[in-house]
Amino acid sequence: MDIGDNRVNIDALLRLFTCPGCGNPANKPPLFQCVKGHVACSRCSVNCRGSCPTCRQRMTTERNYWMEEASTFITFPLQTGTDRNGMKH
Ligand SMILES: [Zn+2]
Numbered sequence: 001m002d003i004g005d006n007r008v009n010i011d012a013l014l015r016l017f018t019c020p021g022c023g024n025p026a027n028k029p030p031l032f033q034c035v036k037g038h039v040a041c042s043r044c045s046v047n048c049r050g051s052c053p054t055c056r057q058r059m060t061t062e063r064n065y066w067m068e069e070a071s072t073f074i075t076f077p078l079q080t081g082t083d084r085n086g087m088k089h
């Protein structure tokens, strides 16, 4: 994907919005965060039984509204079929 504009590091942005628990785009609210501020998708927040997939500390029931809001205007290539990193599992 060449957008001809390097002001935004798309790869880094997409990595940021990739759920550390399941590897899927964490782009559907609600996005919950742990006590350290890591975000996991809503499914993993439930499945991990309260421990953050990133740091194993406690997940909170606080939603990260900043991430939720930002995720709504990002187009996730994984959803549209270009699965560069989505194959490993
Ligand atoms: Zn997840």
Ligand SMILES: [Zn+2]
Binding pocket: 034, 035, 036, 037, 038, 052, 053, 054, 055, 056, 057
């Ligand atoms: Zn964490």
